[in-house]
Amino acid sequence: MATIASNKVIDNTIDTPGRRTQLVTGNQTYGSLTHMVARISEEAQPLAWWVTFLLAVPTLGMFGGLIVYLFLTGVGVWGNMSPVFWAWPIVNFVFWVGIGHAGTLISAILFLFRQNWRTGINRAAEAMTIFAVVCAGTFPGIHVGRAWLAFWLTPYPSLNLWMWPQFRSPLLWDVFAVGTYASVSLVFWYMGMIPDLATFRDRSTNKFRRMVYGILSLGWSGSSRHWMRYEKAYSLLAALATPLVLSVHTVVSFDFAVSQLPGWHTTIFPPYFVAGAIFSGFGMVVTLLVPVRAIYKLKDVITLRHLDNMNKIILATGSLVGLAYATEFFMAWYSKNPYEVFAFWNRAFGPYWWAYWIMVSCNVISPQLFWFKFFRTNAVAMWIVSIFVNIGMWFERFVITVTSLSRDFLPASWGYFTPTWVDLGMLVGSFGLFFTLFSLFCRYLPIVAIAEVKGVMSQHAHAEHRHGHGHSHGQSH
Amino acid sequence: MSDHKPEKKAKPPRAFGWVAEYTDDSKLLEAARKVRDSGYSRTDAFTPFPVHGIDEALGIKATVLPWFTLFAGATGTSVALLMQWWTNAYDYPYIISGKPFASWPAFIPVAFELTILFAAFTTVFAMLGLNGLPKFSNPLFTNPKFDRATDDRFFLWVDSRDKYFNTDKVKSLLESTEPVSVEEVREDSSSPEIPKAIFTAILSVILLTLIPGAILLRMRSARSDAPRWHVFFDMDFQPKKKPQQTTTLFADRRVQRQPVPGTIARGELDLADPYYLGYDPDKTAALGAAEATRMVAFKVQDAVVQDPQPDPTAKVPVVDKPADPQPVAGAGPAAAAAEPNYAWLTEFPIEVNDELFALGKKKFEINCAVCHGFGGYGDGLVSQRAVNLVQTYWLQPTSMHSDNVQKQTIGRIYYTITNGKGRMAGYASSLSPRERWAVVLYVRSLQRSQNAKIEDVPESRRNELSSK
Numbered sequence: 001m002a003t004i005a006s007n008k009v010i011d012n013t014i015d016t017p018g019r020r021t022q023l024v025t026g027n028q029t030y031g032s033l034t035h036m037v038a039r040i041s042e043e044a045q046p047l048a049w050w051v052t053f054l055l056a057v058p059t060l061g062m063f064g065g066l067i068v069y070l071f072l073t074g075v076g077v078w079g080n081m082s083p084v085f086w087a088w089p090i091v092n093f094v095f096w097v098g099i100g101h102a103g104t105l106i107s108a109i110l111f112l113f114r115q116n117w118r119t120g121i122n123r124a125a126e127a128m129t130i131f132a133v134v135c136a137g138t139f140p141g142i143h144v145g146r147a148w149l150a151f152w153l154t155p156y157p158s159l160n161l162w163m164w165p166q167f168r169s170p171l172l173w174d175v176f177a178v179g180t181y182a183s184v185s186l187v188f189w190y191m192g193m194i195p196d197l198a199t200f201r202d203r204s205t206n207k208f209r210r211m212v213y214g215i216l217s218l219g220w221s222g223s224s225r226h227w228m229r230y231e232k233a234y235s236l237l238a239a240l241a242t243p244l245v246l247s248v249h250t251v252v253s254f255d256f257a258v259s260q261l262p263g264w265h266t267t268i269f270p271p272y273f274v275a276g277a278i279f280s281g282f283g284m285v286v287t288l289l290v291p292v293r294a295i296y297k298l299k300d301v302i303t304l305r306h307l308d309n310m311n312k313i314i315l316a317t318g319s320l321v322g323l324a325y326a327t328e329f330f331m332a333w334y335s336k337n338p339y340e341v342f343a344f345w346n347r348a349f350g351p352y353w354w355a356y357w358i359m360v361s362c363n364v365i366s367p368q369l370f371w372f373k374f375f376r377t378n379a380v381a382m383w384i385v386s387i388f389v390n391i392g393m394w395f396e397r398f399v400i401t402v403t404s405l406s407r408d409f410l411p412a413s414w415g416y417f418t419p420t421w422v423d424l425g426m427l428v429g430s431f432g433l434f435f436t437l438f439s440l441f442c443r444y445l446p447i448v449a450i451a452e453v454k455g456v457m458s459q460h461a462h463a464e465h466r467h468g469h470g471h472s473h474g475q476s477h
Numbered sequence: 478m479s480d481h482k483p484e485k486k487a488k489p490p491r492a493f494g495w496v497a498e499y500t501d502d503s504k505l506l507e508a509a510r511k512v513r514d515s516g517y518s519r520t521d522a523f524t525p526f527p528v529h530g531i532d533e534a535l536g537i538k539a540t541v542l543p544w545f546t547l548f549a550g551a552t553g554t555s556v557a558l559l560m561q562w563w564t565n566a567y568d569y570p571y572i573i574s575g576k577p578f579a580s581w582p583a584f585i586p587v588a589f590e591l592t593i594l595f596a597a598f599t600t601v602f603a604m605l606g607l608n609g610l611p612k613f614s615n616p617l618f619t620n621p622k623f624d625r626a627t628d629d630r631f632f633l634w635v636d637s638r639d640k641y642f643n644t645d646k647v648k649s650l651l652e653s654t655e656p657v658s659v660e661e662v663r664e665d666s667s668s669p670e671i672p673k674a675i676f677t678a679i680l681s682v683i684l685l686t687l688i689p690g691a692i693l694l695r696m697r698s699a700r701s702d703a704p705r706w707h708v709f710f711d712m713d714f715q716p717k718k719k720p721q722q723t724t725t726l727f728a729d730r731r732v733q734r735q736p737v738p739g740t741i742a743r744g745e746l747d748l749a750d751p752y753y754l755g756y757d758p759d760k761t762a763a764l765g766a767a768e769a770t771r772m773v774a775f776k777v778q779d780a781v782v783q784d785p786q787p788d789p790t791a792k793v794p795v796v797d798k799p800a801d802p803q804p805v806a807g808a809g810p811a812a813a814a815a816e817p818n819y820a821w822l823t824e825f826p827i828e829v830n831d832e833l834f835a836l837g838k839k840k841f842e843i844n845c846a847v848c849h850g851f852g853g854y855g856d857g858l859v860s861q862r863a864v865n866l867v868q869t870y871w872l873q874p875t876s877m878h879s880d881n882v883q884k885q886t887i888g889r890i891y892y893t894i895t896n897g898k899g900r901m902a903g904y905a906s907s908l909s910p911r912e913r914w915a916v917v918l919y920v921r922s923l924q925r926s927q928n929a930k931i932e933d934v935p936e937s938r939r940n941e942l943s944s945k
Contacts, residue, residue: 030525030629071709148709155564159697164564168576173586180590184597191601195627199525202624211675218611221618222626226608227527229540233604236546237597244593251586451627454526458502462529 012305013377020463023117023456026300030454033301037196037448038203040296045443048295053439059432066425067142075145077422084405084417089143090255092427094397095280096136096434097178097252098273099390101245102281103129104185107192108241111234116459117309119452120301123196124292125285126189127445131437132284133182135430140174170254177251184244188237194220195230196446249277256400263343263404266331272324276396279317279363282310283389288438290383292447301448304377311376314389318367321396325360343404351416352403355395362392492663493616494519494636495647496623497656502528505631508654509534512635515650519636523617523626545603546596553595557588613671616662630657752826753910755891760820821888827914837919840912844904853877853923872900877920878927890917 012022024033045053070077080087103126110118144150152158153175155165165172197217204210220226253273256264286307293302332344348356366388369375375382407414441447499505505522512520513536522531531537558581566578576583605611617623617634626632633654635647644661651659671679696706707713718724718732727734736742739759747753827833842851850856855874863871875882875898882890894913897903904913925933934942 034525034628146709155560162569164569166573167561167565167587168574168580168583170586173590176587176590180594184593187598187601191604195526199627202627214613215611218605219613219615220610220627221615222523222525222632223608224522224524224528224531224535225537226610227524228532228537229542229604229607231527232540232542233600236543236600240546240550240593240597240600243589244597247586247589247593251590254586451526455529458526459529462503 056435063429079419093139098277100132101277108238195451262339275320280393286386315370322364359395497651519639523632549599550596553592557591755888756819821886837915848874
């Protein structure tokens with residue numbers, strides 16, 4: 001049996017020149033790796049899972065209840081009030097869509113860049129993407145006022161309306177961008193899972209499980225011809241998803257940037273939003289995977305090296321976001337447009353100064369800790385920073401949406417937004433939806449892309465073999 | 478299993494080929510090369526992950542999949558652009574945000590998204606289709622060992638349909654490649670059909686999901702006497718009152734509220750301003766019940782309105798009056814109706830100057846002089862001809878110089894011009910308020926000139942007059 005072994009190098013966060021970094025630690029074999037991942041859905045779930053699940057499901061129930069309450073009563077249950085008509089629902093939407101960027105980024109862009117470390121985390125990150133997009137899609141859906149007519153957004157020949165959607169509006173672009181992103185991410189995720197679902201099928205000991213996973217894996221046999229087309233399809237999807245993932249938050253930013261409002265109407269928004277989205281997405285991946293690798297004992301697959309790399313991306317994108325904040329102020333000053341200048345002065349020192357400075361400290365200052373290796377490789381420290389990143393990115397969307405709307409051109413129409421308990425309940429409830437889906441994913445589906453990790457293990461073994469560094473490429477049986 | 482002879486298995490379960498099991502991808506590669514070098518082409522490998530180099534080793538040709546992606550992507554772009562153009566620029570064009578109907582830059586995002594959408598879905602489904610998936614019945618799966626093909630074992634397969642296939646030779650070839658095991662794959666004895674229970678379950682789920690749609694379609698197409706079935710009421714039923722309904726909220730039980738006194742509706746200043754009316758409506762209302770009665774009568778009885786103020790001063794002293802027969806029905810008795818008791822304006826509401834006078838003269842000579850005459854004596858050309866023809870219906874136009882008219886306030890004259898009097902039609906449609914006031918000014922000056930006394934002439938020039 002092939003073993004990918006290294007008894008000497010335990011800390012794989014250190015790069016040794018001329019050597020490939022070990023991405024799977026602990027002398028794992030193909031068989032032991034399969035077992036490590038597949039057993040999660042075969043054995044009884046750990047206590048932490050039950051705690052998460054049993055907290056998430058009632059929260060999801062509350063979310064559903066609040067949506068019913070909203071439908072029966074109307075959008076007045078929210079704090080949305082003139083002049084702030086886009087309030088928490090849109091803040092939550094952009095927040096969740098942003099989080100949903102990491103998964104496809106990891107599976108597509110890092111794939112194109114041949115970053116092999118992505119294989120350990122891409123499945124969980126893609127799942128996170130799907131669930132985050134589900135949460136995101138909920139908010140504009142219920143924000144349209146009469147959510148049961150939301151299907152009017154689709155261009156279908158209507159016998160009642162005799163009209164068509166308005167394709168010159170960024171709000172409709174958003175429908176297409178998020179819709180495409182959600183569905184393409186879903187097929188990408190599912191396609192990536194087919195071989196691992198086949199693994200689950202073949203390990204099944206009871207008939208029902210074998211049948212369900214058998215149907216889900218579509219009869220995957222691992223044929224080399226299938227693998228060849230599969231890999232080609234994967235590359236094509238990665239190439240398609242790469243511009244897609246960059247386009248989604250670009251289009252989301254158009255919702256704001258195409259309007260005339262000071263603080264929104266700015267050309268920096270697309271790159272600024274994309275950087276923020278990657279930043280928040282990786283923040284959420286770290287938030288999720290640090291506990292997941294501990295609870296499910298996946299530290300040999302999701303190694304410190306993976307987390308270290310992600311933290312470096314968080315540092316880079318967090319600094320990009322900080323640069324964007326600074327650039328916004330520069331542009332406001334340089335434009336000499338009094339409304340623009342006021343909008344940004346008002347952000348930092350107006351009635352929402354607290355939100356602005358929470359955003360800056362969480363998004364710009366806290367990731368700077370990742371310059372130090374201790375913070376990049378210490379699970380607790382990075383987890384805390386990642387929580388700050390999540391908080392900060394929520395506040396960034398709050399700052400952009402609410403401060404700009406609350407004080408626009410006419411001082412007579414200025415206002416101060418106050419959320420209601422329904423607003424708060426829905427934000428919390430969306431986390432209920434997210435964690436319910438994520439718990440179910442951990443319970444029933446392969447958390448790690450087993451086949452892809454095996455491919456990386458094989459590459460590593462062959463590379464080590466060629467280099468002849470004496471690492472055992474042994475065999476048994 | 479591995480020792481079956483071809484003759485034995487010839488009849489019942491058909492043999493599909495041989496499969497060898499390896500522990501390592503490099504061994505698999507070596508074996509695959511060896512098998513290929515031996516001339517076998519109907520071969521395949523089954524591995525838990527894509528093994529690098531296996532395509533070459535087995536001689537697998539590149540896939541046509543990228544072409545599917547390309548064409549689907551191009552289709553997506555075209556469909557998106559065509560759809561946006563057709564819906565927004567052709568079928569339902571309307572102006573919004575200052576963009577042209579066919580606003581190509583604004584169509585880019587959706588075109589991009591649909592390109593990706595079509596290409597991505599086609600890629601996945603074409604990959605599955607080219608791979609022949611889903612395929613739930615596979616003879617290889619009957620071998621329990623094969624379960625490890627998705628775990629940690631690597632399998633090499635030689636198909637019995639290969640043109641050089643010879644069971645013994647294949648077996649010995651495979652055995653020479655250091656496999657863990659070499660086994661023959663037989664036909665799956667179980668039925669390849671979907672189990673009845675699953676088939677039924679899937680079918681019933683599909684049928685059940687069709688029901689709501691079918692109900693909707695039926696409701697949309699069929700006629701029914703039953704009230705509409707509302708899931709969401711939208712704005713069809715609202716807790717609101719309509720104008721002609723009653724309410725208990727107000728003392729007068731009217732839903733429709735009256736405007737606050739003194740309110741002037743947009744575009745109805747001519748109903749409320751002395752400049753347009755010739756009288757002050759507020760003061761008129763304060764004068765007493767006569768006006769209010771008239772207003773009520775206006776709404777209730779059209780007949781009263783037709784001629785509310787017939788000229789009581791039909792006797793014009795200047796020109797002989799012919800017969801005055803009043804042939805028009807209804808005019809006779811109504812002629813006795815009282816002069817309206819309005820708060821007439823006595824001062825011009827606009828500046829009086831030469832320009833206004835000139836305007837008044839011009840408009841008088843155009844509109845009034847044909848009947849009333851250039852001097853205002855009621856002897857216009859039309860009147861003269863009518864009198865000459867002895868038209869019995871003809872009523873002599875009023876002279877501006879009659880006592881009655883001379884006594885009238887300017888507001889009263891304006892009112893007459895505006896609304897007409899007796900046989901005379903109102904001139905509101907021909908003359909603007911300013912022109913009407915100008916005509917009033919001219920009438921006043923005519924009266925003054927035609928009825929001048931010697932005192933009106935400046936003393937210094939009286940001699941000139943008398944001398945002529």
